[in-house]
Amino acid sequence: MRSLVLSLLLIAGLPGISSAGYREDFAREFMSKTWSGERIEENACIDCHASERMKPVFREIVDEWRKSWHAQNDITCHDCHGGDPKDPSLAMSHQQRGFIGVPPYAKIPDLCGRCHVGILRYFNESGHGKALRTSGKGPHCVVCHGSHNIQKANIEIISEQRCSKCHTYGRAQDMKQAMFLVEKKITEIEDGIKALRRAGIYPEEQEQAFFSTQAEFRTLFHTVDVNLVKERTGEYTRKLDDIEKGISGTFADLRSRKNFSGFLMLLVSGMGVVMLLLSKTPKE
Amino acid sequence: MWDRVRNWLDVRIGINDLVEEEVRAYRVPKNINIFYTLGVVTIAGYLIQVITGILLLIYYVPHPDHAFQSVQGIMNKVPFGWLFRQMHVMGSNLLIGVVFAHMLTVFLMGNYKRPRELTWIVGALLLFVSVAFGFSGYLLPWTQLSYWATTVATAIPTAVPYMGDLVANVLRGGESVTGATLSRFFAFHISILPPIFLMLLGLHLFLTKRIGISGTPFGLSAEEKRPWTEYHKKNHPDGYPYYPRFFQKDLFMVMVYLAVMFFLITFAPNLFFPGDATMPADPYRTPASIRPEWYLLAPYQMLKIIPNKFLGVIIQVALFVLFLFWPFFDTEKEKNIMKRPFLRGMFLAAFALWVILMFWGRS
Numbered sequence: 001m002r003s004l005v006l007s008l009l010l011i012a013g014l015p016g017i018s019s020a021g022y023r024e025d026f027a028r029e030f031m032s033k034t035w036s037g038e039r040i041e042e043n044a045c046i047d048c049h050a051s052e053r054m055k056p057v058f059r060e061i062v063d064e065w066r067k068s069w070h071a072q073n074d075i076t077c078h079d080c081h082g083g084d085p086k087d088p089s090l091a092m093s094h095q096q097r098g099f100i101g102v103p104p105y106a107k108i109p110d111l112c113g114r115c116h117v118g119i120l121r122y123f124n125e126s127g128h129g130k131a132l133r134t135s136g137k138g139p140h141c142v143v144c145h146g147s148h149n150i151q152k153a154n155i156e157i158i159s160e161q162r163c164s165k166c167h168t169y170g171r172a173q174d175m176k177q178a179m180f181l182v183e184k185k186i187t188e189i190e191d192g193i194k195a196l197r198r199a200g201i202y203p204e205e206q207e208q209a210f211f212s213t214q215a216e217f218r219t220l221f222h223t224v225d226v227n228l229v230k231e232r233t234g235e236y237t238r239k240l241d242d243i244e245k246g247i248s249g250t251f252a253d254l255r256s257r258k259n260f261s262g263f264l265m266l267l268v269s270g271m272g273v274v275m276l277l278l279s280k281t282p283k284e
Numbered sequence: 285m286w287d288r289v290r291n292w293l294d295v296r297i298g299i300n301d302l303v304e305e306e307v308r309a310y311r312v313p314k315n316i317n318i319f320y321t322l323g324v325v326t327i328a329g330y331l332i333q334v335i336t337g338i339l340l341l342i343y344y345v346p347h348p349d350h351a352f353q354s355v356q357g358i359m360n361k362v363p364f365g366w367l368f369r370q371m372h373v374m375g376s377n378l379l380i381g382v383v384f385a386h387m388l389t390v391f392l393m394g395n396y397k398r399p400r401e402l403t404w405i406v407g408a409l410l411l412f413v414s415v416a417f418g419f420s421g422y423l424l425p426w427t428q429l430s431y432w433a434t435t436v437a438t439a440i441p442t443a444v445p446y447m448g449d450l451v452a453n454v455l456r457g458g459e460s461v462t463g464a465t466l467s468r469f470f471a472f473h474i475s476i477l478p479p480i481f482l483m484l485l486g487l488h489l490f491l492t493k494r495i496g497i498s499g500t501p502f503g504l505s506a507e508e509k510r511p512w513t514e515y516h517k518k519n520h521p522d523g524y525p526y527y528p529r530f531f532q533k534d535l536f537m538v539m540v541y542l543a544v545m546f547f548l549i550t551f552a553p554n555l556f557f558p559g560d561a562t563m564p565a566d567p568y569r570t571p572a573s574i575r576p577e578w579y580l581l582a583p584y585q586m587l588k589i590i591p592n593k594f595l596g597v598i599i600q601v602a603l604f605v606l607f608l609f610w611p612f613f614d615t616e617k618e619k620n621i622m623k624r625p626f627l628r629g630m631f632l633a634a635f636a637l638w639v640i641l642m643f644w645g646r647s
Binding site: 197198199200201202204250253257258260261262264265268269271272275276278279 | 533540542553557559564
């Protein structure tokens with residue numbers, strides 16, 4: 001019997017071993033490649049700009065961009081610079097492929113504003129926007145956010161080093177103080193949402209409300225109008241308070257769940273002890 | 285009243301005899317130990333899966349656009365939905381642990397030996413079905429974790445030449461994990477596996493009943509060594525009655541199972557929900573680390589470290605066959621593993637390898 005099974009195994013295994021060289025490519029790729037099959041696309045801009053042909057300062061741009069929040073949201077070179085990433089030879093052709101290249105200093109807000117529409121509007125109406133258009137002295141988006149390694153924005157962008165280049169830091173500081181209350185709430189809620197996620201809850205409703213409120217407020221900053229921000233602080237704290245209430249309600253839920261399953265645990269443990277004692281008592 | 289009901293039943297289905305024979309007169313061997321309760325614990329665990337599973341089924345929507353939402357709804361809106369989901373998830377993992385433990389103790393006590401080969405084989409198939417339950421259920425919440433674990437696991441068959449792609453495509457219902465895969469796994473989980481499971485379980489119970497419970501190899505075991513060429517039921521006239529003493533032990537262990545389950549739900553509710561399990565599946569974003577369920581980690585890691593994938597799959601199939609037909613490979617009469625140093629050594633080595641591969645696969 002044993003020898004029969006063994007020989008059957010051998011017969012089944014032999015062709016396997018003989019064709020073991022089959023599909024080496026599979027072996028190479030197996031479990032190491034990224035599995036998002038559809039996403040393996042060619043991007044001529046990145047290929048060429050990351051290659052040895054490029055001068056080192058330019059090559060760094062690709063590395064910078066890779067770290068950015070834009071890269072994580074699939075905003076790539078041609079989304080900002082135009083051109084055609086699928087056609088290496090004509091990629092940077094202005095006429096045929098709508099390549100924009102690097103716009104002049106004062107036109108940069110328009111480049112970013114194609115997507116960040118609301119911000120562009122506020123920015124254009126602001127002291128900064130007006131100064132940029134009239135005298136070319138105002139800051140544009142890249143001055144505060146950078147161009148390639150753009151990260152998620154927060155109040156820390158307002159710093160002495162950045163904001164005292166053109167005027168005293170006092171103005172910037174006033175702004176920062178005006179925003180402080182709401183920003184603090186924003187960080188608290190962010191932490192709360194993170195904690196909920198760690199607890200296995202996906203607070204979709206609160207998250208959506210939070211993101212839109214936060215984006216609205218951060219957009220408002222671009223007016224650089226201290227009075228306006230102060231005026232609307234009340235409105236934003238109220239909205240954020242509501243969201244916070246939802247989050248702490250969920251936490252209370254989690255606590256009562258814990259109590260309930262703890263109670264069930266004690267209950268079955270008690271029943272277990274009873275059973276154990278019963279089974280130990282002598283019978284007959 | 286009770287007597288009349290009982291009498292009515294006795295006339296029709298002979299309940300008195302049934303109770304007398306199966307409950308009162310049924311005796312278990314004297315040297316039986318607590319590990320003999322694991323079979324009953326498994327059945328109880330399955331029962332819990334069925335009940336909680338049906339409750340989940342009421343609210344779950346097997347569609348890629350709604351699956352994640354519906355599971356979140358179960359967790360946050362449906363009254364006590366969180367409890368059913370938690371019980372189902374914890375239960376599925378604990379259950380596989382208990383099935384493992386059941387087989388392990390049966391193995392160590394040599395109780396798979398003649399004439400119980402079939403019982404072992406059916407049991408091994410039941411383990412396989414349990415893992416298939418876990419594997420198919422894992423995808424259903426449609427989270428990043430489940431999506432990518434399934435993507436990786438369904439890629440394993442593609443290591444087999446000629447047939448591999450076909451098998452993988454049949455599993456997934458296409459080239460990659462999509463809504464078609466979800467439908468397939470859902471059907472598999474709730475309507476294909478259960479009848480298979482019930483049939484195997486029936487057979488398993490029939491075999492244990494027919495052949496009778498074996499004594500442990502420790503102490504009085506001489507009788508087990510006689511050749512088994514003709515059937516006679518093994519009963520234990522000198523053993524103690526199953527009811528109530530051993531029945532109470534069974535219930536005790538079921539309570540232990542439940543207590544562990546509620547302990548985990550209370551103090552480690554996220555044990556099986558790491559970060560990626562709270563994100564909806566996104567086919568365009570590969571998470572940093574992909575790994576399958578813990579009980580598939582060892583085979584998965586083994587595949588990863590064997591340079592030739594096809595060879596890896598062949599080895600795994602061979603190991604599976606060895607495991608399934610183990611009673612035919614091990615024809616030694618001695619049941620007591622303590623008296624078989626070679627087998628003991630092999631077993632310890634295999635067990636250590638399993639644990640190492642599992643933890644290796646985690647990192």
